[in-house]
Amino acid sequence: MNSPTHTDITVLGLGLMGSALTRALLTAGHRVTVWNRTAAKADQLQAHGALPAESVNTAVDASPVVIACVTDYTALRAALDPITGELDGRILVNLTSGDSTQARDMASWTEKHGASYLDGAIMAVPPAIGTTDAIILLSGPETTFGDHRRTLEALGTTTYLGADHGLSALYDAAGLSMMWGTLNAWLHGVALLRTAGIDAATYTPFAAHIAQETVGWLTDYADQIDNNTYPADDATLTTHAGSMAHLIEESERLGVNAELPTLFKTLADRAIAAGHAESGYPALIEQFSRASATR
Numbered sequence: 216m217n218s219p220t221h222t223d224i225t226v227l228g229l230g231l232m233g234s235a236l237t238r239a240l241l242t243a244g245h246r247v248t249v250w251n252r253t254a255a256k257a258d259q260l261q262a263h264g265a266l267p268a269e270s271v272n273t274a275v276d277a278s279p280v281v282i283a284c285v286t287d288y289t290a291l292r293a294a295l296d297p298i299t300g301e302l303d304g305r306i307l308v309n310l311t312s313g314d315s316t317q318a319r320d321m322a323s324w325t326e327k328h329g330a331s332y333l334d335g336a337i338m339a340v341p342p343a344i345g346t347t348d349a350i351i352l353l354s355g356p357e358t359t360f361g362d363h364r365r366t367l368e369a370l371g372t373t374t375y376l377g378a379d380h381g382l383s384a385l386y387d388a389a390g391l392s393m394m395w396g397t398l399n400a401w402l403h404g405v406a407l408l409r410t411a412g413i414d415a416a417t418y419t420p421f422a423a424h425i426a427q428e429t430v431g432w433l434t435d436y437a438d439q440i441d442n443n444t445y446p447a448d449d450a451t452l453t454t455h456a457g458s459m460a461h462l463i464e465e466s467e468r469l470g471v472n473a474e475l476p477t478l479f480k481t482l483a484d485r486a487i488a489a490g491h492a493e494s495g496y497p498a499l500i501e502q503f504s505r506a507s508a509t510r
């Protein structure tokens with residue numbers, strides 16, 4: 216018999232992530248029914264108390280809350296399409312990675328079949344699931360999130376983003392852009408310093424300092440973007456573009472890949488040509504907010 220804080224839950228998908236989610240739910244004391252296309256993957260979890268279902272139909276039927284974590288949305292639809300009648304009245308929490316359009320389409324499809332839908336994105340690796348280090352982004356109806364928040368907190372630190380089902384995927388994508396942008400800039404700097412015999416470990420404290428200083432500008436820059444005003448309180452885009460030209464020249468002279476600073480300068484030059492020569496750096500948002508000029 217479940218206590219009031221313990222909900223019966225079904226997990227669909229027992230890959231690396233689905234198995235980690237199941238273990239965290241079992242540890243939190245939930246009754247967890249599991250289903251996987253390849254049934255043998257349930258064996259180890261059964262030894263820890265999970266209840267394997269013979270079919271996706273019986274799995275969904277077993278619990279009011281269904282958590283899905285399979286390869287992609289196509290795989291999830293392949294599993295659920297034949298059993299849409301079972302969805303009525305249930306909560307589907309989809310932690311499969313995808314984009315915002317897929318999330319919104321999945322929400323419409325799920326709601327058409329009578330279920331409430333939360334779309335999620337997991338910003339963690341499987342070993343972190345069940346700890347506060349695992350960030351779980353969720354979007355969809357606020358009441359559904361509120362009703363199941365305690366249950367979902369067994370998986371990690373849940374962050375509710377809003378009613379628009381596409382928000383989890385969008386925050387996930389934006390977070391990845393931030394991560395790769397920072398890593399690529401750091402790698403470019405490492406390549407520059409290595410030409411002078413400076414190793415990555417020696418350069419990295421300076422890189423971390425610059426990254427932290429730059430992060431400190433973001434709040435003010437965000438206000439400027441939200442207000443559509445880009446005063447050059449610190450430096451104009453023209454000044455930035457001049458420094459970018461030096462970075463390209465330095466890279467090329469040293470035989471280091473100059474594609475990253477060339478991209479920076481291409482965007483700055485376009486903003487200047489669009490009338491932002493005397494604007495501050497956040498004016499570049501207009502370049503990022505339109506489709507790519509070339510692919």
Ligand SMILES: NC(=O)c1ccc[n+]([C@@H]2O[C@H](COP(=O)([O-])OP(=O)(O)OC[C@H]3O[C@@H](n4cnc5c(N)ncnc54)[C@H](OP(=O)(O)O)[C@@H]3O)[C@@H](O)[C@H]2O)c1
Nearest residue numbers: 228229230231232233252253285286290311312337339340
């Ligand atoms: N692993 C990570 O670090 C991580 C981090 C964040 C987010 N995620 C996301 O979590 C999701 C699952 O990742 P994972 O690491 O668990 O991947 P995985 O280990 O490769 O597992 C994939 C799961 O999807 C199932 N599946 C694939 N195609 C299917 C289909 N047509 N019908 C039914 N089930 C199907 C697989 O079933 P079978 O066992 O039968 O093949 C398996 O359960 C992905 O969207 C991934 O992007 C993963």
